[in-house]
Amino acid sequence: MFRYQEYLRKFPENMRQRFLPTYSCSEAGIKLKTAGIQFGGISCCGAGFELRRLAYFHFLIATVRGEGALTVDGREIPLPAGTIALAPPMMPHFYRHAGEETWQFLWFHLIEPHWISCCGASGACSAAAPCLKELMEVMNGVIKLEMIDRRVIAARSDFPLQDFPAWGDVLPDFSSEEECERYSRENVSAIETGYAGVLLQLLDYNLKSLSLEFPPPEENPDRLTALWRQLVLHPESPWNLEKMAEFCGMSVASLIRHVRCRYYTSPMKMLQKLRLAKAGQLLLNSSCSINEIARSVGYENFSAFFQAFRLEYGCSPREYRRALNPQVEKRRFRLSS
Secondary structure (H helix, E strand, C coil): CCCCCEEEEECCCCCEEEECCCCCCCHHHHHHHHCCEEEEEEEEECCCCEEEECCCCEEEEEEEECEEEEEECCEEEEEECCEEEEECCCCCEEEEEECCCCEEEEEEEECCHHHHHHHCCCCCEEEECCCHHHHHHHHHHHHHHHHHHCCCCCCCCCCCHHHCCCCCCCCCCCCCHHHHHCCCHHHHHHHHHHHHHHHHHHHHHHHHHHHCCCCCCCCCCCHHHHHHHHHHHCCCCCCCHHHHHHHHCCCHHHHHHHHHHHHCCCHHHHHHHHHHHHHHHHHHHCCCCHHHHHHHCCCCCHHHHHHHHHHHHCCCHHHHHHHHCHHHHHHHHHHHC
């Protein structure tokens, strides 16, 4: 299986997770991806869970039950129940279980500027969230309906459906095949897409709680942050140390020193990481060929792209796409047949 971009990952045996269908080509999955949610889910864990990484996306995390902690750039932010926090991209962050109670939390990888304009914060921040339980219920609805839409009636044994809140009259009980037969696939898909729309509204509402606590972002971000944004927007450009240093208005030696001090790596390695992250995003969210994706992120030599991707993710680009979004691969196969 592929490796993600963690520097450290410790998942205890009691770790349970469910993921939003951003990997899917369903209407709900496309709606969420179009809105800028690259990945998201609900996690439940006990003592021993921790994850550290340097991410290219904005990371949003919210505690529903229990307690956790988020550390960004050396500053620890407590995450008690009812708290939402945001970590900016290209800044190492580390989050872990804290306290004694089981920690249940929601999380999102956000890649579109729309979400960041909602919260208005330029750095790591946290605030009380107004409606996390409602957000979790709607996330559960999208996840559960996606399972029904794909005719996966029984939940995986490691994360049974009964662990989630009761739906009452809000959502039909899809616990049996007979109950599922009462609903056409079109009806289920329509309900799921409706839930996805409500999810986006609730997420927007919770994010805006951060703007009440923190001032708007700086109009002129620091030079390195501006550089990373430019690399993400134009990964296909022939970037080198001289061009990056010129963009930042500093010498090559200063650029190398600043990047190494803040990110513990080199500018060229940051460029490679951002290009590969963009490639991973395109592999999941587009039907472009692997060669087209390689060129679009700045790799003219496919062999170099293949080797760099395998080194970063632990698998080939095709294996990555098949593992996380098999529908794209199947659709490409049908079109080429």
